[in-house]
Amino acid sequence: MESMRRVHLILSGLSLTIVALSLNRLTPFTQGYLQPFEFLRWLDFNAMLPIPLVSIVLYYLLKREIVSGSPFIKTRLYSFLSVILVAGIYFFGAGSGDHEVTNYLHFRFCNDYQIDNSLCNIVFFNDDRFSHYVYYLGFVLLNVSLMIIEFKSPRKVLVSLRDLFAIAINSLVIAFGIFANLAFEEALIDLLVFGSVMLLALYLLFLTNKKLKSLPITYYFAVSYSVGVVGTIFYKLVTNTPFY
Numbered sequence: 001m002e003s004m005r006r007v008h009l010i011l012s013g014l015s016l017t018i019v020a021l022s023l024n025r026l027t028p029f030t031q032g033y034l035q036p037f038e039f040l041r042w043l044d045f046n047a048m049l050p051i052p053l054v055s056i057v058l059y060y061l062l063k064r065e066i067v068s069g070s071p072f073i074k075t076r077l078y079s080f081l082s083v084i085l086v087a088g089i090y091f092f093g094a095g096s097g098d099h100e101v102t103n104y105l106h107f108r109f110c111n112d113y114q115i116d117n118s119l120c121n122i123v124f125f126n127d128d129r130f131s132h133y134v135y136y137l138g139f140v141l142l143n144v145s146l147m148i149i150e151f152k153s154p155r156k157v158l159v160s161l162r163d164l165f166a167i168a169i170n171s172l173v174i175a176f177g178i179f180a181n182l183a184f185e186e187a188l189i190d191l192l193v194f195g196s197v198m199l200l201a202l203y204l205l206f207l208t209n210k211k212l213k214s215l216p217i218t219y220y221f222a223v224s225y226s227v228g229v230v231g232t233i234f235y236k237l238v239t240n241t242p243f244y
Contacts, residue, residue, distance in 0.1 A: 003065060004163055004216070010061050011170050011220055017055045018177035021047060026180065040104050048100035056089050059142055062217055063149060072153040081145045081152075088141030095135025102126040136193040143197045147218045151204050154214035167216055171223040178228030183235045188244035191229055198225035 024030050030043040040048075063085065067073050106127045110120035159167075182190050201222035205212050212219060236243060 004159060007065050007216060008166060010058050011167060013058045015170050015173035017051055018174045020051050022177050022180050044100040044104040048096050052093060052096045059146060063146060066150045066217060067153050070153040077152065081149050084141050084145040088138045088145060091134050092138030092142060095131050095138055098126055099131030099135060102131060132189060140193060140197060143221060144200060147201060147204055147221060150215055150217050151210060154210055158211060158213035159216050164219065167220050168223050171220050172227060174224035175227035179231050183232045186242055186244050191232060194225050194229050197221065198229050
């Protein structure tokens with residue numbers, strides 16, 4: 001019982017990071033500049049350092065909850081998955097850093113080609129392409145490694161239907177964050193990445209011999225990404241909003 005309270009608390013923290021990212025991006029309160037030299041906006045700083053850092057710490061705490069007392073931690077597969085998780089953390093951080101700095105330069109100096117076009121092309125590519133590839137590689141490695149670790153080390157004490165309901169409600173916060181950030185703009189790569197993680201979560205939950213109540217973290221991701229991705233795709237189809 002105590003363990004599930006900690007899990008609920010950690011998952012709530014993850015959901016709140018999505019709320020923080022959405023507010024950081026979609027509200028006018030983070031548009032001020034940092035000193036010296038106005039080197040970043042608060043928007044870029046928040047999305048590059050404190051919010052991703054909190055997310056990574058929460059992923060680590062989730063892993064601890066999953067494998068606490070499990071013999072799986074003595075296996076080579078666990079060591080390999082832990083390395084994958086660490087690699088995901090690195091790529092996640094590198095992508096965030098590259099994107100936020102070049103996004104600021106894009107916004108500040110390159111919208112109207114105020115400086116040399118070749119320099120702006122470098123900024124554009126890092127902002128809109130390269131940083132996304134690195135960030136989403138990290139995102140996939142983080143989520144996939146965590147779900148497989150849970151799959152290989154499922155809970156012996158199954159969670160209750162009440163717990164599953166609470167997790168589902170919590171996961172809707174992430175689903176809403178996905179929808180708010182992707183539904184109104186071009187987001188094909190984003191949907192492909194979230195969709196791939198969604199499919200793995202659904203596979204682990206429903207197409208294997210594991211019981212759904214033994215995989216609460218995977219269940220959280222499955223509900224979050226399923227509602228977010230399907231809702232975004234449906235909205236785009238109905239409103240004829242472009243995917244790319």
